[in-house]
Amino acid sequence: MRRTRWLLALALLAAMSACTGSPRAASVTGAGRTAAEVPTDLVPPSLVGLRTEQEDVSALEEEAGDDSYLASTRLWSLRENERLRATLQIGRFVPDAGGTGEKEERDFRLRIVSQIGQTAPRLRVLGGEDVYVTVANSQPVYVWFRSRLLFVLSVDKSVVEPRTLLREALELAE
Amino acid sequence: MKVLRALLVTVALAGAACTPAGGDVLDAEARAEALSDSAHAPRRFSLQSTRSGEEVTIEGVVEDDYRYSASLSIDGRAVYEETVIDDRRWLRIVGLNELTPATRSTLDALPELAPLVAGQWVADASGAAPEFVEPSAKLRLLGPAPVLDAVRRLDTLENDGTSLAQLRTAREYDPDSVNYLEREDKFDRRADDGLRFDVKPSAYDPDAIFGRGLPPNLEEALERFALYTSYWIGEGRLTRIETFFDVDREVVTKDLAALIEATTPDSGVAAVVPPTVPRPYREVFAIEYPDIAPRITAPEAAVRIRLPEVPEPAAP
Numbered sequence: 001m002r003r004t005r006w007l008l009a010l011a012l013l014a015a016m017s018a019c020t021g022s023p024r025a026a027s028v029t030g031a032g033r034t035a036a037e038v039p040t041d042l043v044p045p046s047l048v049g050l051r052t053e054q055e056d057v058s059a060l061e062e063e064a065g066d067d068s069y070l071a072s073t074r075l076w077s078l079r080e081n082e083r084l085r086a087t088l089q090i091g092r093f094v095p096d097a098g099g100t101g102e103k104e105e106r107d108f109r110l111r112i113v114s115q116i117g118q119t120a121p122r123l124r125v126l127g128g129e130d131v132y133v134t135v136a137n138s139q140p141v142y143v144w145f146r147s148r149l150l151f152v153l154s155v156d157k158s159v160v161e162p163r164t165l166l167r168e169a170l171e172l173a174e
Numbered sequence: 175m176k177v178l179r180a181l182l183v184t185v186a187l188a189g190a191a192c193t194p195a196g197g198d199v200l201d202a203e204a205r206a207e208a209l210s211d212s213a214h215a216p217r218r219f220s221l222q223s224t225r226s227g228e229e230v231t232i233e234g235v236v237e238d239d240y241r242y243s244a245s246l247s248i249d250g251r252a253v254y255e256e257t258v259i260d261d262r263r264w265l266r267i268v269g270l271n272e273l274t275p276a277t278r279s280t281l282d283a284l285p286e287l288a289p290l291v292a293g294q295w296v297a298d299a300s301g302a303a304p305e306f307v308e309p310s311a312k313l314r315l316l317g318p319a320p321v322l323d324a325v326r327r328l329d330t331l332e333n334d335g336t337s338l339a340q341l342r343t344a345r346e347y348d349p350d351s352v353n354y355l356e357r358e359d360k361f362d363r364r365a366d367d368g369l370r371f372d373v374k375p376s377a378y379d380p381d382a383i384f385g386r387g388l389p390p391n392l393e394e395a396l397e398r399f400a401l402y403t404s405y406w407i408g409e410g411r412l413t414r415i416e417t418f419f420d421v422d423r424e425v426v427t428k429d430l431a432a433l434i435e436a437t438t439p440d441s442g443v444a445a446v447v448p449p450t451v452p453r454p455y456r457e458v459f460a461i462e463y464p465d466i467a468p469r470i471t472a473p474e475a476a477v478r479i480r481l482p483e484v485p486e487p488a489a490p
Contacts, residue, residue, distance in 0.1 A: 119306060122333070124239040125214035133305050140305055160300040163240050163260035 036071040038090045038149070042172055043076045048165045050078035050085050069097045069112070070150065078165075085159050088169060089152040113143045116152060129170055142166050200369055200407055202342035209341060212412040213328040214239055216467035221324045225455040232324045239329075240302070241470040244321045248272050256321050257473055263301030263481065264473045267293060289477040297476035327459060328412060341405055344371035360402045360418045367460075368408025375399050378422070380429040388433065393452040396421055400454075415459040419452070426451045 043052050055075045061068075073091035077084055099105040109132075113121040117134025121143070124131050132143045140162055142153040153169050155162040200208070221232045234244030243257040253269040267290055270278070281287050290296045303322050323330075331337045347370035348354060349363075358374055378399045389395035400421040406414035434448050 122305065122329075123214065126238050126240055128238075135306055161261040163302070167260060 036092055038072050038074045038092050040074065042074075042090060043088060044172075047078055047088075047168050048161065050080055050165070052076045052078055052088070055087075069093055071095075084156065086153060086155045086162075086165060089150075089154075091150040091152075093148045093150060095148075109145055112150070116143055117141055126167065126170060131166070131170070142169075144170070200346075200371075204410075205341050205344075205371065205405075205407060206338065208407045208410050209328065209332050209338070209412055211410055212461065212463070213332045215411065215463055218462045218464060218468070219324065219327075220458075220460045221327070222458045223455065224457075226453050230320070232321055234321065234325060235468045235470065236325055237468055237470045242321075242325045243470050244324065246320060255473075257470060258302045259470055259472060261300050261302050262297060262472070264295055264297045264476055265290060265301075265481070266295045266473070267291070284482055286479055286482065289479065295473040295476035296479045296481075297472075298479060298481040301481045324459075327415075328461070331415075340373045340403065341371065344373045344403075344405060346370070347372050347404070358402075360420065361404050361416045364406065364414065367406040367413045369406065371405045371407070373401075373403040373405075375401050375420075378425065384429055384433045387437065388430075388449070392430075392449045393419075396426065396452065411461070411463055413461055415457075417455075417457045419455045421452060421454050423451045423453065 040054060043054075046052060053076065055077050057073060057075045061073060070091035071094045073089060076088045076090075078086040078088065097108070099108045110121065113132040113134060117132075117136050119135045121132040121134040124133055129144060129146075134141050134143065136154065139157050140155050142151075142155070142162075144151045151169065151172075153166060155165060159165065216238065217236050219232075219234050219236070221234075223230045229249050231247045231250075232244055233247075234242055236242045240260050241258065243255075245255045246253050248269075251269050251272055253272040254265065254267045256266075257264040267273070270291065270293070273281070281291050287296075303319060331341070345353075347363075349359070361370075364370070375397070376399055383389060383392075383395050383399070397419070400419055402418045402420060404414075404416045405412060430448055430451060
């Protein structure tokens, strides 16, 4: 339960940031990389014309310590000029997170998505990939899982082409 | 030894009673799984809805949950075509005369819709229905969103607890069964479409409908007692859904009149306006799953517009 809470804290940070257009956090520079970390170059410099920049979530990560489903997490802001339009969180699950069988894994994923959103998640399949759609702070949140990675794309209501952004984000590969 | 043999015979009989001819068994879980595997699969579909002698047909192709293309016709006459790719929506009216006068008035009153009235493709960069908002805000043609409803028909079924429970518990069609009644068999056999599962309505019970006064939605209230549904499942996918709303209007009208009379004050002024008793209707929803997933492409030479947010036109 506590683990889920920490995951939620990070996801909500992403949602709230996109919603309020709050001042950006300090950018992460020169971050090292271990096998458990999310690669910093996973997200290109721009997505559908929105400039991407990695944000500093180290304080939250530190606070979560070992008590999280995520071994590491990174958060990118997506901006149009200086205005925040979306955030993309990518986290890597700890080795023992998730289920052993197909059903257990599906239940685990649904549990995660339910913790992130404020509405019952809807499954959408795009190009063969499962994406859960939910809402947090009145804005759409898209969640998908790939291998041991968790992707949470939170889009501001002002973005007129959220699904186009989602399509491009789905192209990201480790 | 004799006891053992008797036991084996009993087990064999019990097994035979539960297994339909041909040995196919689809338990509740397998049916739910078939629906789940169908709801988001690339597919082609055709929805024929017949009400009051008018047949509305929607034929569509679904690449994935955010990409589809469909056309709508009435009694075989094409009315409009629609394509959605992610956030974008294209629309073309090909049968202006088929639209209701109210819709025609709405179109004529908005100058920005002139290309649409002229039969050209129009494109709205953000015209696709939002995920969590009623898709009725954007321009409506012939109801809130008939095409989107057809595209999402299986997804809606999967997420509606009552319908899903019905599919899971529906009785497998078996005309050789002792429980089979021909008068309750409302659809063609269509063995080629897979195994068929029937949901039959309860016997008509006016007290259940009118016992607490006038129901807020009479058609919905009557469904429990008048709606026949059959599901066909073939090769692990839903291939066909047929529904028949078999309402006896005469009986319902009589019961409705009795209710109105009983609740009308002595002044003789009716407290409520009685609703129209819904007419019988039939729907056939057929689905195919091509081996090669279809690709949706944007119509060419579309005029870019912003589809207006307009209220539902008044019923003609």
